[in-house]
Amino acid sequence: MSENIYVGVDLGGTAIKVGICNAEGHLLHTYEGPTGTQEGVDTVIDNIVKYVRQIVEDSPYTWDQLAGVGAGVAGFTNIREGIIILAPNIGFRDVPIRAILEERLNKPVKIDNDANVAALGEAWSGAGRGVDNCVCYTLGTGVGGGIIINGKIYQGFGGLAGELGHISVVPDLEAIQCGCGKMGCLETVSSATGIIRMANDAVARGDRTSLSMVEKIAAKEVFDAAKAGDEVAIRIVNRAAFYLGKSMAAVAAVLNPESFIVGGGVSKAGDILFDEVRRVFAKLAPEPLQGGVSIIPAELGNDAGIVGAAGLLLRS
Ligand SMILES: [Zn+2]
Structure with missing residues (x-):
């Protein structure tokens, strides 16, 4: 050898x-x-x-x-x-x-x-195998990201490119402050932390949801409730998916990647999340920027x- x-x-x-x-x-x-x-x-x-x-x-x-x-x-x-x-x-x-x-x-x-x-x-030997240009989101406690252009990491001026979690997507009236100090970042709605916060808010407001029976809500419980038809949980998942799809439409207009690869704990939600993200992307991204573009789960996990x-x- x-x-x-x-x-x-x-x-x-x-x-x-x-x-x-x-x-x-x-x-x-x-x-x-x-x-x-x-x-x-x-x-x-x-x-x-x-x-x-x-x-x-x-x-x-x-x-x-x-x-x-x-x-x-x-x-x-x-x-x-x-x-x-x-x-x-x-x-x-x-x-x-x-x-x-x-x-x-x-x-x-x-x-x-x-x-x-x-x-x-992911780009080398995961979901982006064979793809030269892709953008990866990691939806966990926060929202991380990485941009691959021509098979290599795009670093940007200060090595800070790919901070996808801090794309400002939420309109002012609904925006809350992000850990970075700014308002309305993607991370505030599409991370596990954001999803849990929206669920806790809904319960505190007295919304009718099975989540009110859960002692300590984790993102998985929100997805499970949504899959079981809980309308409040569906609304929360859709909101997380909406802003994720909206951010992808913006990124597509800048970089025109072939694939958006989504990993991290939140991506485990599966179709209930991905179907909605794809629907929003199709609605918001200009049509020529959609051709041949895929939004797919990461494959390599940890x-x-x-x-x-x-x-x-x-x-x-
Ligand atoms: Zn931020």
């Missing part, structure tokens, strides 16, 4: 997940261990190095076959310099991670933020981060 392999690192607050990919983006092996955030930056870096060495050792591949290591991190990153500027969940501030890892591993290293890396994973991180070596 002489083929090159690539290791992707998904650097999370509680666990570091690593995986080996081949040059086609197939995930061949995975390994996971604690991050060690409490023990500080040096321990976290020691752990990354340890897990990368471990996974290659445990695999049928040799260290010489390892062509490079990519890492995705939740936070602000300076991609060109390879510095993690601020990553609160692992306690990193101004850590020149690329230089440190390159020295420790003696391999090329690249880093990027988790949303871009997940988008690259592995998107590892695969995309490995892909940084080839596709960024």
